[in-house]
Amino acid sequence: MKFNNRNVYVSPNAKIGRGVRIGDNAVIYENVEIGDNSVICNDSVIGEPLSSYYNDPKYENPPTIIEPDAIIRSHSIIYANCRIGKSFNSGHRVTIRENTVIGEHCSLGTLSDLEGDVTIGNYCRLHSNVHISQTSSLGNFVWMYPFSVMTNDPYPPSYDIKGGYIGDYTQVCVHAVILAGVQVGENCLIGANSVVNRKVPAFSLAMGDPIKIVKDLRKYVVMGKGKPYPWMTRFDRGMPWQGIGYEAWAKQERKNAPPRTL
Amino acid sequence: MKFNNRNVYVSPNAKIGRGVRIGDNAVIYENVEIGDNSVICNDSVIGEPLSSYYNDPKYENPPTIIEPDAIIRSHSIIYANCRIGKSFNSGHRVTIRENTVIGEHCSLGTLSDLEGDVTIGNYCRLHSNVHISQTSSLGNFVWMYPFSVMTNDPYPPSYDIKGGYIGDYTQVCVHAVILAGVQVGENCLIGANSVVNRKVPAFSLAMGDPIKIVKDLRKYVVMGKGKPYPWMTRFDRGMPWQGIGYEAWAKQERKNAPPRTL
Amino acid sequence: MKFNNRNVYVSPNAKIGRGVRIGDNAVIYENVEIGDNSVICNDSVIGEPLSSYYNDPKYENPPTIIEPDAIIRSHSIIYANCRIGKSFNSGHRVTIRENTVIGEHCSLGTLSDLEGDVTIGNYCRLHSNVHISQTSSLGNFVWMYPFSVMTNDPYPPSYDIKGGYIGDYTQVCVHAVILAGVQVGENCLIGANSVVNRKVPAFSLAMGDPIKIVKDLRKYVVMGKGKPYPWMTRFDRGMPWQGIGYEAWAKQERKNAPPRTL
Numbered sequence: 001m002k003f004n005n006r007n008v009y010v011s012p013n014a015k016i017g018r019g020v021r022i023g024d025n026a027v028i029y030e031n032v033e034i035g036d037n038s039v040i041c042n043d044s045v046i047g048e049p050l051s052s053y054y055n056d057p058k059y060e061n062p063p064t065i066i067e068p069d070a071i072i073r074s075h076s077i078i079y080a081n082c083r084i085g086k087s088f089n090s091g092h093r094v095t096i097r098e099n100t101v102i103g104e105h106c107s108l109g110t111l112s113d114l115e116g117d118v119t120i121g122n123y124c125r126l127h128s129n130v131h132i133s134q135t136s137s138l139g140n141f142v143w144m145y146p147f148s149v150m151t152n153d154p155y156p157p158s159y160d161i162k163g164g165y166i167g168d169y170t171q172v173c174v175h176a177v178i179l180a181g182v183q184v185g186e187n188c189l190i191g192a193n194s195v196v197n198r199k200v201p202a203f204s205l206a207m208g209d210p211i212k213i214v215k216d217l218r219k220y221v222v223m224g225k226g227k228p229y230p231w232m233t234r235f236d237r238g239m240p241w242q243g244i245g246y247e248a249w250a251k252q253e254r255k256n257a258p259p260r261t262l
Numbered sequence: 263m264k265f266n267n268r269n270v271y272v273s274p275n276a277k278i279g280r281g282v283r284i285g286d287n288a289v290i291y292e293n294v295e296i297g298d299n300s301v302i303c304n305d306s307v308i309g310e311p312l313s314s315y316y317n318d319p320k321y322e323n324p325p326t327i328i329e330p331d332a333i334i335r336s337h338s339i340i341y342a343n344c345r346i347g348k349s350f351n352s353g354h355r356v357t358i359r360e361n362t363v364i365g366e367h368c369s370l371g372t373l374s375d376l377e378g379d380v381t382i383g384n385y386c387r388l389h390s391n392v393h394i395s396q397t398s399s400l401g402n403f404v405w406m407y408p409f410s411v412m413t414n415d416p417y418p419p420s421y422d423i424k425g426g427y428i429g430d431y432t433q434v435c436v437h438a439v440i441l442a443g444v445q446v447g448e449n450c451l452i453g454a455n456s457v458v459n460r461k462v463p464a465f466s467l468a469m470g471d472p473i474k475i476v477k478d479l480r481k482y483v484v485m486g487k488g489k490p491y492p493w494m495t496r497f498d499r500g501m502p503w504q505g506i507g508y509e510a511w512a513k514q515e516r517k518n519a520p521p522r523t524l
Numbered sequence: 525m526k527f528n529n530r531n532v533y534v535s536p537n538a539k540i541g542r543g544v545r546i547g548d549n550a551v552i553y554e555n556v557e558i559g560d561n562s563v564i565c566n567d568s569v570i571g572e573p574l575s576s577y578y579n580d581p582k583y584e585n586p587p588t589i590i591e592p593d594a595i596i597r598s599h600s601i602i603y604a605n606c607r608i609g610k611s612f613n614s615g616h617r618v619t620i621r622e623n624t625v626i627g628e629h630c631s632l633g634t635l636s637d638l639e640g641d642v643t644i645g646n647y648c649r650l651h652s653n654v655h656i657s658q659t660s661s662l663g664n665f666v667w668m669y670p671f672s673v674m675t676n677d678p679y680p681p682s683y684d685i686k687g688g689y690i691g692d693y694t695q696v697c698v699h700a701v702i703l704a705g706v707q708v709g710e711n712c713l714i715g716a717n718s719v720v721n722r723k724v725p726a727f728s729l730a731m732g733d734p735i736k737i738v739k740d741l742r743k744y745v746v747m748g749k750g751k752p753y754p755w756m757t758r759f760d761r762g763m764p765w766q767g768i769g770y771e772a773w774a775k776q777e778r779k780n781a782p783p784r785t786l
Contacts, residue, residue: 007269007531007549009286024533025269025287025549027304039578042551043305043567045336054301054333071578074569075599075617077336077354092601092619093337095354095372110619110637113372113390113408125681128637128655131390131408143681146637146655146673149408149436151454155490156433157387157405157497171680174673174701177436177454192675192701193719193733195455209455209471209733228679235681269531271548287531287549289566305567307598316563316595337599339616355599357616357634375634375652375670393652393670411670411698413716417752418695419649419667419759439698439716457717471717471733 014047017068031061031080035068041092044072048079050098067104079116091128103140105238121168123239136163136178139186141232141239144172148190154180167202169230187230189217205229276309279330293323293342297330303354306334310341312360329366341378353390365402367500383430385501398425398440401448403494403501407436410452416442429464431492449492451479467491538571541592555585555604559592565616568596572603574622591628603640615652627664629762645692647763660687660702663710665756665763668696672714678704691726693754711754713741729753 006024010016014028017036022028026040029047040046046064053059062081069087072078076094084096085103091110096102100114103122108114110128118132121140126132130144133152138144144166152163164178167186175193178184184200191207191214200206205215217229228234232246241249266286272278273292281299284290288302291309302308308326315321324343332350334340341360350364353372358364362376365384370376372390380394383402388394392406395414400406406428414425426440429448437455440446446462453469453476462468467477479491490496494508503511528548534540535554543561546552550564553571564570570588577583588602591610596602600618608620609627615634620626624638627646632638634652642656645664650656654668657676662668668690676687688702691710699717702708708724715731715738724730729739741753752758756770765773 006533007287009266009268024551025305025531027286042569043549045304048336074572074601075337093355093617111373111635115390128639129391129653133408145675145680146657147409147437147671151407151436155484155493156407156435156451157493158490159497159499173680174675175437175671175699179454192703193455193717222679228682231679231681235683237683269549271528271530287567289548307566310598339598355617373635377652391653395670409671409699413669413698417746417755418669418697418713419755420752421759421761437699441716455717 023074029061029064029080031063033063033065035066035070035086037068038066038070038072040066040070040072041074041076043074044076044078046072046078048077050080062098073110085122097134105240109146118163133163135161136165138166139168139170141169142166142172143170145174145176145192147174148172148176148178150178152180164196169232171231187217189229203230285336291323291326291342293325295325295327297328297332297348299330300328300332300334302328302332302334303336303338305336306338306340308334308340310339312342324360335372347384359396367502371408380425395425397423398427400428401430401432403431404428404434405432406434407438407454409436410434410438410440412440414442426458431494433493449479451491465492547598553585553588553604555587557587557589559590559594559610561592562590562594562596564590564594564596565598565600567598568600568602570596570602572601574604586622597634609646621658629764633670642687657687659685660689662690663692663694665693666690666696667694669698669700669716671698672696672700672702674702676704688720693756695755711741713753727754 010028011030013030015033019037020034022040023042025043027045032047049061064080064082066084067086072090073092075092078096079098081098082100087105089107093111094108095113097116100118102120106124108126112126112130114132115134117134119137123141125143127145129146131149136150150164152161162181164182166184170188172190173192176190178196182196185202187202188200188204194207194211195209197210203217204213205217207214221227236242268286270288272290275292276290277295279298282296284302285304287305289307294309311323326342326344328346329348331348334352335354337354338356340358343360344362346364347366349367351369355373356370357375359378362380364382368386370388374388374392376394377396379396381399385403387405389407391408393411398412412426414423424443426444428446432450434452435454438452440458444458447464449464450462450466456469456473457471459472465479466475467479469476483489498504530548534552537554538552539557541560544558546564547566549567551569556571573585586605588604588606590608594612596614597616599616602620603622605622606624611629613631617635618632619637621640624642626644630648632650636650636654638656639658641658643661647665649667651669653670655673660674674688676685686705688706690708694712696714697716700714702720706720709726712724712728718731718735719733721734727741728737729741731738745751760766
């Protein structure tokens, strides 16, 4: 992703921070604000107009804000009326539709597709080809793996659209399906190819189609390897407890007033 | 998707209707006809040459016709020798390969992939990431959800390619697989993550891997919500019975001579 | 994919073979070598810099080599430090990340995603939307179908990344999941929607979630059609035994010194 400044369109009304690099063939609309030191790679479109643009002559493109230190890889499309927290990192050909709010330090893999009206907390990792339907939401530190999907329609097609929710620290493995409106608790592990058709309590290992609650993860010991879940004490790359350990970080978080959900 | 007319290639032999808008970096080949008031968004390619183009010096690109009022979103690729009915609507990065015929008022979601020799009726809705293999076909008013797939090879790899068929009004939920050559009847609901390995009679709720016929949907009542299927009496957005009701529309359709399958 | 030479960037240091055609809006970096008679279609990027490029001022882009007779379709991205054998054929929007080695006569379908550090043998066919995670590898003559995936993390998220392996001639059907580190033998058939959680012996028909070994394929006879597997005696299109038959080819291979695994 070299930056040759070929065929780039940046609206004169866009607000571009210091040290921002913009790849060839990229388009930055007038409603966009890009934070300092961000990289917008080639062939990306930031601030894509909503559907009503095509028919409404008075259409005004609502603002999209990319906070500092983003890396948005090539051929990605981010619609108008989104807010993306600092240190965001995307793969290629990501689609983020309107009214989406993403917290800080998140990443989205290649070909991920957020269908709009999606809310994502901090430090979430969505791998390639994750599909999130409208009105779905994720807590913090949630990881989702390829071809996992959150749906939002209990009786398709219907007008009763209601996305699900995935709690903090939960891992959703490849090809898992979270059905419309389902609440998945904190610290769960949703197995590969599962169909999650009902509420999942915190600390559950849930697997199968439809899911069964197989284990309480707090009691789950893998022979010779210790307790794999919750995972935060054994994995810290890119996490806010990197270097200091999860327990120390969590203690410090609890001490910091005012109280917070994180 | 503003239209700055940057880096656009429209063959002088293409037939472009009135009021057509073409996005930046788009390519419209000489074999293409685009109906009035259509929108071809940025970075799309319409009329993509078939494989034989690369080797055959006498190659002639067969015609692709996009009927009026289409919106084809960015980075989409539509091959030569396709016909797409009026009021078509696509997401981003759609691929439609050669010899595909799509009826009127259809939509394809972001990243959908029609592999060629596909036939789709009227008023079908394919969501993001639907994959349709060669020689598959859909009736009218069929909806398919993300990561659902129609396959076409009973003993891969073989020369006995035969796509399946999905009947009118049927809903195919996320991650469902329709195996090669399988016929799915009208008015069915195929559950999430199902593997459809045999014929499904009309009005079936089919679920599981491999599917079981779980219910006759005509008898399926959800407590306190009435009968969810067939869905046409409770959902009309974008459907031809919008505003008048399905029963009135169907009656009127039956009255209109000559008789028709729609 | 006409070649109008519009908005093309080819580094003066790239090595471009004879008869190479490069599509509009393509980018070929300085670290790239493209073999004779290859076609790089529009909007592709070859030699994409690795992540460290964004932060390391001394970054040097390692070489990527595309051997002769490739057809790489539009909007594809191939990273630096890859080697792709002769007669490669890709669909659209393919992603091949760094440190990937692909043998001769392979093809990757539209939207396929090789996540890096992947090794693929000769004559493999990956269809649309196949996802291969880091450190996975495939033998020769392996076919994978849409939405099949190889994973690499046994306890996500962990540092114990270990991709699986798929043996020669094996077929992996749609929506199948090969879990981290699993070895699939030669000449297997992995059914649609399977979850492969353990080693699969050669010549197995494996199906289900989790898989069961259902049959020894050498004994698998389909009524009236003969023995479908191993498939090599009944299918030869694009295979090195095309025209001469598998048995004759295999005999000739065995005779050719030095001994080889192919």
